[in-house]
Structures are given as structure tokens and as C-alpha cells.
Amino acid sequence: MKQLTKAEEEIMHVLWQLEKANVKRVIEKLPEPKPAYNTVSTIIRILESKGFVDYEKQGKGHLYFPVIKKQDYSNQSLNTLVDNYFQGSFKSMVSFFVKKNDISLNELESVLKDINKDKTL
Secondary structure, eight states, X not given: OOOOOHHHHHHHHHHHHHSSBOHHHHHXXXXXXXXXXXXXXXXXXXXXXXTSEEXXXXXXXXXXXXXXXXXXXXXXXXXXXXXXXXTTOHHHHHHHHHHHTTOOHHHHXXXXXXXXXXXXX
């Protein structure tokens, strides 16, 4: 799966949220300052060429929808982050975030409990 640029990711987050939308609706959901219609339309066509988005005809326009699930992209992005910055070690990544974000022992224990609870489901 290809990596997305920041602008492409922003559009994908809107499409994941809306599930299906035309360019105008995507623009409405983007933060200020709003990008130009042509800019968003071009980014969506790039996402389509990368296999992230498809469309169906709606009158004279198109309704765009994500082909890649947000969870799948998130997993791939996290794996890329771990590989590129933490030599493939999730332990190193967690250790880094615990140290940099000054996470307390109680917070860490709470995270571990949540992880263990999810494993038993």
C-alpha cells in the first residue's frame, strides 16, 4: 500500500468520516482556509489512481468513497513508522513515547489492562 501525502490523508479522513461524498461536501468538512475546488478534485483523482478511492456516477457528478479501510491504512502507517524510526521494534517505540510524553506508571498500567482486555474478547 502506498503512503499518502498530508493533503491526501486529510481528504481520506473526510471520506472515511462521510463514507461517500462529492467534492463540494468534502470541501465543506475541511478546516479553514478551504482549499479550491480544483485542488480537492485533483487530490481525489490522485487518490483514485493510487487505489484509495473509487466513485459512482450521480447525475452529472461523482460520489467518491474510500476503497481502503481506515484501520488497514492506520496499521500500515504504524508499521512503516516503527520500521523507519524504531528499527522494527514496537518496544522501542512504546518506550520512546512513554519517555517523551511523561506517562505515569498508572497510565501505563491502564493501557496494559485495556490491551489485555481486548486480547480476551
